[in-house]
Amino acid sequence: MSAKTRIVVLHMREVIYTAIFAALAILLILLLVFMFRSGKKDSAAQETMKYVSGVYTSSIVLNNQTMDLKVVVDDNRINAISLDNLDETAATMYPLMQPALDHISQQIYEKQSTENITYEEANQYTSVVLLNAIKNALSRAEVKEEGR
Numbered sequence: 208m209s210a211k212t213r214i215v216v217l218h219m220r221e222v223i224y225t226a227i228f229a230a231l232a233i234l235l236i237l238l239l240v241f242m243f244r245s246g247k248k249d250s251a252a253q254e255t256m257k258y259v260s261g262v263y264t265s266s267i268v269l270n271n272q273t274m275d276l277k278v279v280v281d282d283n284r285i286n287a288i289s290l291d292n293l294d295e296t297a298a299t300m301y302p303l304m305q306p307a308l309d310h311i312s313q314q315i316y317e318k319q320s321t322e323n324i325t326y327e328e329a330n331q332y333t334s335v336v337l338l339n340a341i342k343n344a345l346s347r348a349e350v351k352e353e354g355r
Contacts, residue, residue, distance in 0.1 A: 267340050277291050
């Protein structure tokens with residue numbers, strides 16, 4: 208029985224370098240796995256979207272006259288609010304409609320929300336009708352979660 212004994216001499220510097228390079232390789236692999244995981248991209252894009260892009264309308268009926276309030280939205284921004292089908296007779300009968308809408312829409316553009324909107328005492332009821340129509344149109348534009 209001949210036993211050949213081998214003696215391996217390791218330098219401490221080589222052991223430390225090997226451990227550091229192994230740790231860096233594991234860190235790099237973990238980083239690549241987390242970066243290129245496919246499920247995370249869809250959920251991140253879904254979370255940033257507030258609205259489904261498009262044009263949404265809400266009808267306002269005042270004394271048998273129908274006006275459409277049109278709201279234009281992008282993925283996360285309210286771009287335009289306007290009245291459609293506002294003929295001359297309706298504009299004459301309801302002269303506060305357009306100025307009240309201009310005042311409300313300016314605040315909505317700045318805040319990008321219908322919360323904490325202020326309106327003048329003279330235009331109180333007109334502003335409430337317009338604000339409810341805007342909220343109605345925006346509720347149809349909101350992104351619905353899949354679980355609901």
